[in-house]
Amino acid sequence: MEKLSIAMISDFFHPAVGGVENHIYSLSANLMKRGHKVIVITHGHPKGRVGIRWLLPSLKVYYIPFIPIASSATLPNFFTSLPYLRTILLREHIHLIHAHASLSSIGHEGILHSHLMGIRTVFTDHSLFGFDDAASILTNKLLVGNLRNVDAVICVSHTGRENTVLRAQLFDQDEKDPTKLTMRNNVYVIPNALIAERFQPCPPPPSDILTIVVISRLAYRKGIDLLVATAPRICARFPHVNFVVGGDGPKLIDLLQMREKHRLQDRIELLGAVKSNDVRSVLARGSIFMNTSLTESFGIAALEAACAGLYVVSTRVGGVPEILPEDMISFAEPDEDDVVRAVSEAVEFVSAGNHDPFVGHGRIKNFYHWDHVTTRTEKVYEAVMKSPQMDLMERITRTMGLGQFAGPIWTIILIVDCIFFMFLEWWIPRDELDYVQSSWDDTRFRNVVIGQTLGDGPVSPPTALTTIPPAARPLSLAPTAGLHGKPGAQSVHCLAMGARLGAAQ
Amino acid sequence: MVRASPSYADGTMDSSISADEEVSWKRVLWKTQPYPDNYVPPEVFLASLQRNAHFQPYTYWPLVVLACTITQHIAVIFVFLATFVNLNEHLLDPRTLVWICVASFWLTGKTGPHSWKHTNNYSDSNNNHLKALKSSIMMFLTLIALSPVLRTLTAATSSDSIWALSAVLFILNILLADYTATNARGEAHTRLTSVLSMNAAISASVVLASRLATDVSVFALILFAVLSFVLYPILKPRLQALSTSLWILITASLCSVCVYLLTPLSTTVTALCAFVLFSITFIAPILIVWAQQYKNNIRGPWDVAVPKVR
Numbered sequence: 001m002e003k004l005s006i007a008m009i010s011d012f013f014h015p016a017v018g019g020v021e022n023h024i025y026s027l028s029a030n031l032m033k034r035g036h037k038v039i040v041i042t043h044g045h046p047k048g049r050v051g052i053r054w055l056l057p058s059l060k061v062y063y064i065p066f067i068p069i070a071s072s073a074t075l076p077n078f079f080t081s082l083p084y085l086r087t088i089l090l091r092e093h094i095h096l097i098h099a100h101a102s103l104s105s106i107g108h109e110g111i112l113h114s115h116l117m118g119i120r121t122v123f124t125d126h127s128l129f130g131f132d133d134a135a136s137i138l139t140n141k142l143l144v145g146n147l148r149n150v151d152a153v154i155c156v157s158h159t160g161r162e163n164t165v166l167r168a169q170l171f172d173q174d175e176k177d178p179t180k181l182t183m184r185n186n187v188y189v190i191p192n193a194l195i196a197e198r199f200q201p202c203p204p205p206p207s208d209i210l211t212i213v214v215i216s217r218l219a220y221r222k223g224i225d226l227l228v229a230t231a232p233r234i235c236a237r238f239p240h241v242n243f244v245v246g247g248d249g250p251k252l253i254d255l256l257q258m259r260e261k262h263r264l265q266d267r268i269e270l271l272g273a274v275k276s277n278d279v280r281s282v283l284a285r286g287s288i289f290m291n292t293s294l295t296e297s298f299g300i301a302a303l304e305a306a307c308a309g310l311y312v313v314s315t316r317v318g319g320v321p322e323i324l325p326e327d328m329i330s331f332a333e334p335d336e337d338d339v340v341r342a343v344s345e346a347v348e349f350v351s352a353g354n355h356d357p358f359v360g361h362g363r364i365k366n367f368y369h370w371d372h373v374t375t376r377t378e379k380v381y382e383a384v385m386k387s388p389q390m391d392l393m394e395r396i397t398r399t400m401g402l403g404q405f406a407g408p409i410w411t412i413i414l415i416v417d418c419i420f421f422m423f424l425e426w427w428i429p430r431d432e433l434d435y436v437q438s439s440w441d442d443t444r445f446r447n448v449v450i451g452q453t454l455g456d457g458p459v460s461p462p463t464a465l466t467t468i469p470p471a472a473r474p475l476s477l478a479p480t481a482g483l484h485g486k487p488g489a490q491s492v493h494c495l496a497m498g499a500r501l502g503a504a505q
Numbered sequence: 506m507v508r509a510s511p512s513y514a515d516g517t518m519d520s521s522i523s524a525d526e527e528v529s530w531k532r533v534l535w536k537t538q539p540y541p542d543n544y545v546p547p548e549v550f551l552a553s554l555q556r557n558a559h560f561q562p563y564t565y566w567p568l569v570v571l572a573c574t575i576t577q578h579i580a581v582i583f584v585f586l587a588t589f590v591n592l593n594e595h596l597l598d599p600r601t602l603v604w605i606c607v608a609s610f611w612l613t614g615k616t617g618p619h620s621w622k623h624t625n626n627y628s629d630s631n632n633n634h635l636k637a638l639k640s641s642i643m644m645f646l647t648l649i650a651l652s653p654v655l656r657t658l659t660a661a662t663s664s665d666s667i668w669a670l671s672a673v674l675f676i677l678n679i680l681l682a683d684y685t686a687t688n689a690r691g692e693a694h695t696r697l698t699s700v701l702s703m704n705a706a707i708s709a710s711v712v713l714a715s716r717l718a719t720d721v722s723v724f725a726l727i728l729f730a731v732l733s734f735v736l737y738p739i740l741k742p743r744l745q746a747l748s749t750s751l752w753i754l755i756t757a758s759l760c761s762v763c764v765y766l767l768t769p770l771s772t773t774v775t776a777l778c779a780f781v782l783f784s785i786t787f788i789a790p791i792l793i794v795w796a797q798q799y800k801n802n803i804r805g806p807w808d809v810a811v812p813k814v815r
Contacts, residue, residue: 128807154542158532162551163807183550188542191534221809229814294810298534317810322534335813367535376542 001382005037007094009085011104013042014055016072017276019300020101020126023192029057030374037439039092041085043067043074043106058440062088066106076105076142078413079420082113086424089117091435096120096381102127102164103139108146112413115149115395116421120384123147124154125164128297128318143168145402145410149395151384152186154377156298157319161189163297186387188380191323192298193373194307196365199280201309201357204287210351211242212343213286213310215274215301216293218249223292223315228254229336230292230343232262237340238347242267246274246282283308287350287357290343294334296320302329307364309357313346315339324367328360392418555804562797568790570749573756574684574741576786580759581733582675582706583778587766588729589713592722599722606728610641613736644731652714652723659715667712674709678702682738686745699738706734756786 008028012020028038040059043066044050050065064084066074089097097114099107102125111121130136147153147168155161164187165171171181212234216222228251231243245255245268252270259268274282283289289305291314296302299320306312306328314320316331323329332342349355390398399414400407530540532549591597659667683699710730714723745752760782767775 130808131803157534158545159806161545162554162805166551166554166803166805181551182547183545185543189534189545190542223810223812225814226812229812292812294812295807297807315810318807319534322532324535325533333813334810336815337813364535372537380542 001378003035003037004095004381004385005039005093006031006381007039007041007089007092007097007110008100009041009097009104009107009110010100011043011068011073011106012101013040013061015045015049019192019298022276023124023126024100025055025059026193026195026370027374027377028059030370031377032057032059034374034378037092039088039094041088041106041110058442058445060440064106071103073103074105076108078109078112079417081106081109082417082420083424083428085110085113086117086421087428087433089114089119090430091433093436094119096122096384098122098124100124100126102129102143102167108142111146111150112417113421115390116418118389120389121150122152122154122380122384123150124156125160126156126297128160128163128295129167131167140167141406145399145406145413148398148402148410149390150186151387152188152380154188154190154380156190156192157322158189159319159322160297161187186383188376190373190376190380191368192300192303193368193370194300194304194364195370196307196361196368199283199304199307199361201307201361202284203357208240209242210238210240210288210347211244211286212288212290212347213244213246213283213305214290214292215246215279215282215305216291218245218247218251218255220251221294222249222251223294223334224249224251224254226292226315226334226336226339227290228258230339231268232258232264233336233340234343234347235262235264235267237344240351241347242269244269244271244282244285246271246279248273279304280308283310286310287355288313288343288346291315291320292334292339293317293320299323303364303368306360309361311346311350311355313339313342324364328363551805553806557800557802558804560800560802563790563794565790565794568793569786570752571686572786572790573752574686574745576782577741577756577759578679578682578684578738579785580756580763580782581737582679583763584759584766585710585729585733587763587770589710589717589726590770591766592717592726595718599719599725602725602729603721606725606732609732610736613740645728648724648727648731652720652727655711655714655727656717656720656723657715659712664716667716671709671713674705674712677705678709678734681705686742703735703738706730710734 006028008024010020010024012018013024014021024040028040031038038059040055040061042061042063044063045068050063053061053063055061062084064081066081069075088094094117097110097119099110099121100123101107107123111123114121129139131140144167147170153164153168153170155164161183165181165183170184170187172184214227216224218224227245234241235243243264255268255270259265259270271282283305287310289302289310289312291299291302291305291312293299293315294317296318299314299318302312302314302320303323306324312324312329314329314331315334317334320329321331330342330346332338395414396411399410402410528539530538530544530546530549588597588602592599592602679702681698681702683696683702707730710727714726714730717723717726744755763782764775764779767778
């Protein structure tokens with residue numbers, strides 16, 4: 001397909017960490033690998049992270065100076081980001097925006113404004129929401145209005161798609177039977193993926209102790225109550241089973257109390273928050289992974305554990321039953337007795353030596369790959385670019401169809417948005433914009449960096465140095481050679497500097 | 506076997522559909538399926554959606570019986586207000602009210618321990634009686650000591666503010682009160698809101714009492730407030746659990762007392778009160794029964810599961 005300029009818009013991006021953040025980053029990196037131009041637009045962060053920053057594989061990130069109000073999300077106000085978005089989208093020659101996460105208001109604003117500049121819209125929903133509490137009702141209403149005129153919606157699991165279709169009313173009612181719903185044909189399912197190479201299995205440590213690993217945010221939704229109830233029973237039943245729990249959260253105190261009450265300090269290890277780089281090393285300590293989540297859209301943690309060669313026991317909730325074949329994961333109902341049953345079976349199965357970590361890893365490597373995800377996403381982009389763009393009148397008619405009250409309100413928002421846009425066209429005319437003339441050129445970057453390497457030796461990695469024949473080394477490299485020969489020299493110099501500074505004070 | 510319908514199979518999306526028609530679509534993510542990503546068989550889509558699961562429609566008369574608890578609460582407030590007006594206008598001798606209150610205390614004390622706690626032997630119940638007697642004597646003495654202070658508490662405040670303040674506090678009391686019926690064992694669990702509600706009512710009676718002329722009437726009114734806003738709400742769920750006919754009888758008598766006390770004071774207020782009590786008891790349940798047709802509760806695999814922990 002022809003190469004596109006894509007803008008990923010979401011409130012959730014680096015330096016915040018999480019599933020959505022990772023997804024956006026990996027998808028952008030892989031799209032760039034396939035020759036598309038990708039930028040990311042997100043809100044600023046305290047201590048001056050505003051403006052343009054570059055992330056490693058030449059990913060340009062715009063941090064708009066908005067302040068997040070709660071959980072890294074900005075206040076939903078429909079117009080404030082239009083001046084920023086208009087300038088960025090125009091100067092970067094964007095063809096398509098891709099908004100992520102249903103609680104990201106900046107993503108929704110992107111969907112709302114893009115049609116003004118003839119830009120197409122795609123939305124990815126990452127999580128599951130209920131229907132029956134006040135917060136859900138409110139956010140679902142917002143979602144219905146925002147996704148009324150979106151060009152395509154991507155969900156990460158089939159359960160997630162059903163949930164999103166119901167929440168955002170992306171269905172048409174059957175004329176014969178009004179209770180029967182037919183989904184619109186622009187709602188796609190593209191799962192998340194993982195980098196299998198980063199979750200290499202390793203053979204279990206040669207000891208009789210069997211370790212069960214739990215890595216999860218310690219919150220109610222992650223079913224920590226089930227863990228608190230079942231862990232002592234499992235410990236009592238199998239004297240050779242230990243637990244390692246990674247993660248932090250409000251339920252940590254419950255775990256600590258449980259550990260104290262049952263005197264299991266030496267058998268249940270609480271690690272606290274685990275950095276995403278350390279996940280693999282924590283997983284490598286165990287042979288069974290336990291996931292007690294009460295709701296899960298995709299269940300990436302269970303997938304990563306299975307990839308690292310652990311036997312996975314999970315609760316049968318949300319999209320988890322879809323991620324792995326039945327023979328690679330064992331399920332329990334979210335019920336204390338059933339979790340104990342499933343974990344006991346798993347312990348017996350693994351203790352008997354029936355589980356081979358390398359087989360599972362080999363299979364998952366073929367199931368999930370970012371290349372697949374990227375090609376599938378590309379197909380969505382292609383379908384969107386080929387579909388006809390809606391004109392304003394059609395948008396207004398569709399928006400009015402939202403309902404007796406919501407329809408006029410959303411139509412007013414749409415029209416005010418158009419007027420605001422016209423004002424901006426007059427205020428900051430397009431020919432005064434500072435357009436991006438040239439984009440990142442990776443080969444040129446490599447050339448320049450290697451050229452720099454020759455110039456200033458100390459910053460270069462040693463591998464680059466060794467490739468250069470000794471005779472070709474310029475004279476300026478001489479101190480570097482000394483550094484490589486005597487690692488202590490530099491630190492002695494630093495110490496001397498420190499001493500001099502101390503004396504000056 | 507499921508076949509991709511033409512409306513979903515966008516020709517550009519996946520050309521291998523026709524080649525691989527034998528493979529049926531599965532609701533899994535790990536498998537690469539020969540269907541476009543926007544395809545879902547219509548019969549599989551939302552198959553696990555449940556509408557109004559475990560839904561038991563309400564019927565009219567049980568709702569009326571349940572609504573009686575709200576009726577009683579409002580009737581008690583109106584009775585209290587009528588008593589206050591009578592005291593304020595010197596139509597009621599405060600000593601009569603004190604004796605009525607003492608008699609009620611004695612009655613609740615007599616029936617109380619048996620219905621509140623299941624005591625096994627006689628001496629234990631005797632002990633409880635003694636304790637109850639002691640604490641009620643303490644309370645009487647404290648209230649007597651406090652009543653001169655309470656009488657002049659808001660002397661500097663104009664009466665208009667007092668009426669407004671007490672109205673707000675009583676409305677707060679009505680809104681926050683705990684109207685839940687207890688379970689079969691008669692266990693009530695106190696919530697924060699019910700405590701707040703009780704406090705609002707007591708504060709309202711304190712500010713009203715500060716409008717009265719004599720110490721005895723202040724004492725009588727506060728005593729009556731404790732009886733009707735602290736002790737009666739504790740007793741109410743147990744009465745409800747006891748028997749339905751007794752429950753209805755109590756509601757009816759409370760309403761009649763309320764109307765009887767209000768009639769000589771003001772016809773408008775009496776009419777208003779009667780209308781409120783009638784509509785809460787008989788019309789509000791009709792509305793709930795009617796509104797049930799709009800109930801649309803959907804459940805599916807995306808809902809947060811409820812962990813079963815023993």
